[in-house]
Amino acid sequence: MWEMSGTELIRRLAYALAIGLLIGLERGWGARAEQEGERTAGMRTHGLAALLGGVWGALATQFAHDSGATALGLSFVLFGGVMALYRYREIEHEKTFGATSVVAMMLAYALGAFAVAGDEVAAAAAAVATTSLLAAKGLLHEWLEKLTWEELRSGLVLLVMSFILLPILPDREIDRWGAINPHELWLLTVLIAAVSFAGYLAVKIVGYRRGIAVAGLAGGLASSTATTAAMARLAAAQPGDAGVLAAGAIFANAVMGPRVLAVLSVVNLDFALRLAAPLVAVGLAYLVAGWVIMRRNDGRSDDASNPMTSANPLDLPAVLKFGALLAAVMILSRILTKVAGSAGVYALALVSGLADVDAISISMARHGAQEIGASAAAVAVLVAIFANTLVKVGLAWGMGGAAMGVRLAVASVLALGAAVAALAFLPRIAGL
DSSP, X not given: OOOOOHHHHHHHHHHHHHHHHHHHHHHHHHTTTSOTTTOOSOHHHHHHHHHHHHHHHHHHHHTTTTTHHHHHHHHHHHHHHHHHHHHHHHHHHHTOOOOHHHHHHHHHHHHHHHHHHSOHHHHHHHHHHHHHHHHTHHHHHHHHHHOOHXXXXXXXXXXXXXXXXHHHSOOSOOSXXXXXXXXXXXXXXXXXXXXXXXXXXXXXXXXXXXXHHHHHHHHHHHOHHHHHHHHHHHHHHOGGGHHHHHXXXXXXXXXXXXXXXXXXXXXXXXXXXXXXXXXXXXXXXXHHHHHHHHHHOOOOGGGOOOOOOOOOSSOHHHHHHHHHHHHHHHHHHHHHHHHTHHHHHHHHHHHHHTTOSHHHHHHIIIIIHHHTOHHHHHHHHHHHHHHHHHHHHHHHHHHHOHHHHHHHHHHHHHHHHXXXXXXXXXXXXXXX
C-alpha cells in the first residue's frame, strides 16, 4: 500500500480538478451560445469527472494489494459506458454524429486518476495537449481539406524512411575503405529529404503572391538550383520582370550557405563552426545583393506566377539519386584523400559541385577534415560551392537572358568574394 499524506493527496486532487477544468473550458467555450440545459458537458462536468477519477485513483493507491487497480479499471469502464449512453441520447436528439465529447470526458476522468495515482506533471502535460488538440478542430479540418494526396504520400514516405528503414540499417562501415556507414548515409539522405519537404511546405504556406523574394527564400530551402531555373524560365516569358526575378534567384542562393551549414552541424559541429563565417558571409552577401536589385526594379512581383514547377513535395527518385551520389562521393573522397591528398579532393569537389554541394560537404565533414586537415576540407567545400554557382549562373544566363544572368553573376562574384575573405581573415580574428 502506498501511503500518501493528507497534504499530498489534496495537492494531487487539485491537479486532477485543474485538468478537468482546463478540458472543460475548451468544451464549454465551444458551446457557449447554446441555452442552459441544451449544452454538452462543460467546465463543471469535466471538472467533476476529473475529480471523480482522482478520487478513484486515490482509492486504488490505498488498496493497491486488494485489487485496487482492477476497481479503478472497472470504474473507468462504467464511467465510459454512462458517457457513451449520454452521448447516444444527445445524438438522437440533435440528429448529429461525433465521439469527441465522449473521448474528452473519458480523458478527463483518466487523467484525473493519473494525476493522483501516477505522475501529476505528466498528467497535466497530457491535459494541455488534449485541450490544444480539441481547440485546433477548425484549423485541423481546414488543413485536411487542403491536403493533397501527393503531400500525404510524401509525408508518409518520409516517416517510413525515418522510423522504419533508418533503425534497421547497420550502424558501422561496410566497405573496405571505411567510408560507407549505411545508417549514417541514410540519415543524411533523410535529412536532405526533410529539408526539401520543409521547403515545399514553407512555399505553400507563405504563397507566392506575397512576393518573389519570399518565394525565392522558401524555394531555396528545397533547391536553389531548381528555383534559379524556375525564375529564369519566368524571366524568359516576362522580360520586363527580369530584374525582380533575378532578385528572387539571388534570394534562393542566399539560403544555400546557411542550409549547408545546418547540414554540416549535424555531421561535424567543429567543422561546421570553422565554415560558419564563409557560409554566413555567402548568405548575407546574396541577401544584400537581392535586396538592392529588388529595390532598383519595379517588376510585378505580387502578380508573378508560381516559380516552382515541381508538384511533388518529396521526389523519392531524386532523394535516392542523392543517396547514391553521396555514397559515391564519400568513397571517392576517402580514396583521393589517401592517394592524392588535397589536390585530388579539390578536383573531386569541382566535379561533384557541378551537380550538388551537399554530398561533397558531408563527405568533407565526415572524413575530409581528418584526412587532409580542416583547412583543406573547408576549401574543398568552397570549391564545390564555386562550381555549383557557375552552373546556376549559366542556367540563369542561358534560360533567362543576359539581363538576369548578369545580375546573378555580379551577386555571385560578391558572395564568393565575401566567403573567401571570411575564410581568410575571420577565423584568425576568432582564434580558430
